[in-house]
Amino acid sequence: MITFEEFKTQASKILGLNLSSYKAKRVQRRVESLMRRRNIPDYTTCLELLRNNSNFRADFLNHFTINTSEFFRNPSNFVTLKNEIFPELFAGGKKVKIWSAPCSNGCEPYSLAIIIDELGIKSHQYEILGVDIDPNILQAAKKGIYNSGALKNVSTERLQKYFKQVGTNTFALSEKIKKMVHFKEFDLLKDTYSKNWDLILCRNFFIYLTSDVKDLLTRKFVDALRPGGILFLGNTEFIFEPEKFGLSKIVSSFYRKI
Numbered sequence: 001m002i003t004f005e006e007f008k009t010q011a012s013k014i015l016g017l018n019l020s021s022y023k024a025k026r027v028q029r030r031v032e033s034l035m036r037r038r039n040i041p042d043y044t045t046c047l048e049l050l051r052n053n054s055n056f057r058a059d060f061l062n063h064f065t066i067n068t069s070e071f072f073r074n075p076s077n078f079v080t081l082k083n084e085i086f087p088e089l090f091a092g093g094k095k096v097k098i099w100s101a102p103c104s105n106g107c108e109p110y111s112l113a114i115i116i117d118e119l120g121i122k123s124h125q126y127e128i129l130g131v132d133i134d135p136n137i138l139q140a141a142k143k144g145i146y147n148s149g150a151l152k153n154v155s156t157e158r159l160q161k162y163f164k165q166v167g168t169n170t171f172a173l174s175e176k177i178k179k180m181v182h183f184k185e186f187d188l189l190k191d192t193y194s195k196n197w198d199l200i201l202c203r204n205f206f207i208y209l210t211s212d213v214k215d216l217l218t219r220k221f222v223d224a225l226r227p228g229g230i231l232f233l234g235n236t237e238f239i240f241e242p243e244k245f246g247l248s249k250i251v252s253s254f255y256r257k258i
């Protein structure tokens, strides 16, 4: 019988995903809940399935990555974005590069696109890229079909303007907004970050990582921002001593590269 630590090392190699970067207790909880659900008796059997069964590998990754997202998650931050951050970023007249990392099912980058459309900003003035490690969730993002749970912060006015009801509980995002965002499969733990972003959203991802990996990725994100660029985090995520990372805090959840 192998220990959980051995399982993690072997599974990371098979999956090409470093499971040690994520908070250990959470990884164990997720793995064990999947094992219970699939009646897998021990870690050795689980490893064999990971090695030999591509469907199980996909299920494992799907179960491991928490894809929960919604439009305008933490609405007051999107008000700050619309009223304070965007007017500043778009004032210069240069193309504004925005990176949603990770973007899950697209709710986050599409929320940005809706605000940009409302501000009347033209297509040559921005670029929005959403990335995620999970290919299935990126497919869902490209489809742009959402149930009402993901739309609970969308006003009636926005719902009427940007969505079409396609089922009892299902809404399709307008083609106009879908066209404003590009998506790409990307592993934030190991892939190379491109540079010169004006705004990076990294929300509800750090909470899953060990504090060392969180610090490492904070440095990579800061490096990827242009000087003066902005990092936007989730509501429960904080950077203590932001100046150590070359950042200064603007308001809650928003940091600027010095």
Ligand SMILES: C[S@@+](CC[C@H](N)C(=O)[O-])C[C@H]1O[C@@H](n2cnc3c(N)ncnc32)[C@H](O)[C@@H]1O
Pocket: 065, 066, 067, 068, 069, 070, 073, 101, 102, 103, 104, 105, 108, 131, 132, 133, 134, 137, 186, 187, 188, 189, 202, 203, 204, 205, 234
């Ligand atoms: C809770 S969602 C956050 C989505 C969005 N930012 C939000 O706040 O609503 C976390 C996402 O992180 C993705 N993820 C996990 N590990 C990743 C990695 N190493 N690289 C890129 N994305 C990853 C998952 O697939 C999942 O879609």
